Amino acid sequence: MNDHVKRRNTILIVLVASLGYFVDIYDLILFSVVRVKSLTDLGVSEDDMLRVGATIINSQMFGMLVGGILWGVLGDKKGRLSVLFGSIITYSLANIANGFVTSVDQYAIVRFIGGVGLAGELGAGITLVTETMSKKNRGYGTMIVAAVGLLGAVMAALISARYTWQTSYFIGGGMGLLLLTLRIGLVESGMFKEATDKNVQRGNLLMLFNNWSRFKKYVCCILIGLPLWYVVGVLITFSPEFGRALNATGIIDAGKGIMYCYIGISIGDVVAGLLAQVLKSRKKVMLIFILLTTIVVGIYLNSFGLTPEGFILLSLLLGFASGYWATFVTIAAEQFGTNLRATVTTTVPNFVRGSLVAVTLGFQFFKDQIGILGGAMLVGAITIVIALLALSQLKESFGKDLDYVEE
Numbered sequence: 530m531n532d533h534v535k536r537r538n539t540i541l542i543v544l545v546a547s548l549g550y551f552v553d554i555y556d557l558i559l560f561s562v563v564r565v566k567s568l569t570d571l572g573v574s575e576d577d578m579l580r581v582g583a584t585i586i587n588s589q590m591f592g593m594l595v596g597g598i599l600w601g602v603l604g605d606k607k608g609r610l611s612v613l614f615g616s617i618i619t620y621s622l623a624n625i626a627n628g629f630v631t632s633v634d635q636y637a638i639v640r641f642i643g644g645v646g647l648a649g650e651l652g653a654g655i656t657l658v659t660e661t662m663s664k665k666n667r668g669y670g671t672m673i674v675a676a677v678g679l680l681g682a683v684m685a686a687l688i689s690a691r692y693t694w695q696t697s698y699f700i701g702g703g704m705g706l707l708l709l710t711l712r713i714g715l716v717e718s719g720m721f722k723e724a725t726d727k728n729v730q731r732g733n734l735l736m737l738f739n740n741w742s743r744f745k746k747y748v749c750c751i752l753i754g755l756p757l758w759y760v761v762g763v764l765i766t767f768s769p770e771f772g773r774a775l776n777a778t779g780i781i782d783a784g785k786g787i788m789y790c791y792i793g794i795s796i797g798d799v800v801a802g803l804l805a806q807v808l809k810s811r812k813k814v815m816l817i818f819i820l821l822t823t824i825v826v827g828i829y830l831n832s833f834g835l836t837p838e839g840f841i842l843l844s845l846l847l848g849f850a851s852g853y854w855a856t857f858v859t860i861a862a863e864q865f866g867t868n869l870r871a872t873v874t875t876t877v878p879n880f881v882r883g884s885l886v887a888v889t890l891g892f893q894f895f896k897d898q899i900g901i902l903g904g905a906m907l908v909g910a911i912t913i914v915i916a917l918l919a920l921s922q923l924k925e926s927f928g929k930d931l932d933y934v935e936e
Contacts, residue, residue, distance in 0.1 A: 538715070539661050543670050545711050546654030549613060550678025552708055553650040556624050556701040557882075558682045558791070560586060560640060561766045562784045563694035570694070571633055579770060581633055583893065586762070587886045588637040592644025597879025598734065600649030604871025605732030609657045610715055612871065616649025621705030628695035628702075651678070651858065652875025659862045660720040660870070664928050668811075668859060672802025675855030679798060682791030686784050720867045720932055729934045731868040736935060743865075743935065745922065747873065750861040752919035753815060754881035755888070755912040756822050757794075757851040762885040763892050763905060764829060765790045765844060772835060774901045779837040789841050790848035797852015811860050811927050814853065815920050819913060821850040826909050830902050854878075863926035866935035888912065 560567075564582045573581050596616070604612040623643035630636045651674075658670040689697045730736060737747045764771065765786045772781030797818065805814045825846045832839060861877040862870060888908060895904030 539670075541715060542657050542661050543673055545613070545708070545715060546658055546674045547677035548708055548711065549617065549650045549654055550674055551681040551684070552617075552701065552704045553620070553647055554678050554681035554791070555685045555704065556620055556643060557589075557647050558787055559624075559685045559689065559697055559701055560589060561761075562685050562689045562787050563697060564766070564783065565769070566689070567636070567694040568633070571631070571636065573633065579767060582766075583889050585633070585637050585640055586766070587889060589640040589644040590883045590885045592641035593648040593879040594883035596645035596648025597652070597876040597883070599645065601652060601872035601875035602732040602734060604649070604653050604656060604875055605868055609653045609871055612649045612653040612875070614709065616646050616653065617705050617709055619646025620650075621646070621702045623702075624698045624705065625702035627698040648879045649875060651878055652871060655858050655862055656871045656874045659859065659931060660867070664930060668802055668805050668927070671855045671859045671862075672799060675798040675802075675858070676795045679791050679795040679854070683788050686788030689784060723867070723932075727934060729868045729936065732872050733869075734872060736869060737873070746864050747877070749919040749922045750864060750873065750877045751880045751884070753819075753860070753916045753923070754854075754857045754878065755884055755916050756819055756909070757854060757857070758881055758885045759888050759909055759912045760822065760826070760847050760851045761787075761790060763888060763908065764826065764847060768840065768844075770901060771830075771905070772840065775833050775835045777835040777837070777840070781835070781837060781840050785841060786844040789844040793845040793848020793850075794852040794854060797849040798855045800849075801853045801856045805856055805927060809927050810925055811856050811863075812920060812923065812925050814856055815860070816917075818850060818853040818856075819916055819920070822847075823913050825850045830906050830909075860923065860926055863929050863931065864923070866933050867931065868934045870931070
């Protein structure tokens, strides 16, 4: 492959991974945006809104746990491109089906299937980008993927404000099917092709558990991402309930909160990516952003008399502070060899997303014990302390050569 073809393929891979993640995030976050509107239409009372909403979002996240394992293993056994194709078809069809649901049970089942599909997109895209770009510049590639992709949440908020919740799901499914046409012409990762010629196990999930060093590294890669999904899945998703507890002076709109939070995350991802290139360290950047998240969460949960404008500003700040998603996924990709890389890079972000099940259950438990603000503060403190401890156990991976396999 000559340099011109290589460059064209690299640009196309970054473009497809970015747009794929854009549609992924649009579909992933859409339920949080249309939660109140859609559940009200399905006859859910205001008193049951939080409980039913938590059940459905947990169903989606459980689907992502299952999908993360399925697509991750397939990515190392069959190739990164096959996972991109399969995951896009699955979540696109699920989202089209979502527009036809007429009961809460149907909603939960379809969100589970959608979650399975959504689980494959980011891991396959990031794996392709990190294996195709040079070790000096791959941080820029993953930064672009995350920054473009996370704007899908902004799109979800804008579309849902203009159309019915059913049409919003149809649009998400349609965008995914359109994306499949871009996949034509993509070339599989060279590192993956080389790994298929070697006599090594590929996509063997047990390899992550039968070696203490690998297992510890894998668990730590998951745990460093906990604070981000606590922010999005608890503080922003249930912002109307927090608004009431903080005696907000106006209506707190979760849809707007999600939109501005993801704008903040996109900006944060770009800043984190650039900062990692300047500092030549991903660990230092993670530390800075986790500490920043701690400060902004404290401000948010003590903002009594919160105004709608103040909420939008805090959503933006919460997003920016937790805008280390690209850095976090890149760290996971850089910690493991080619024969396990797709498995790790696909399962890690989905296990973090899936951890939202435990986080929301913990939040609901402590909310009943010490109130919504106290419960949120305690759960937030736990996720941040765990993330900091996990980060301290990982080795720096900036500039690491990725062309090796796990024995």
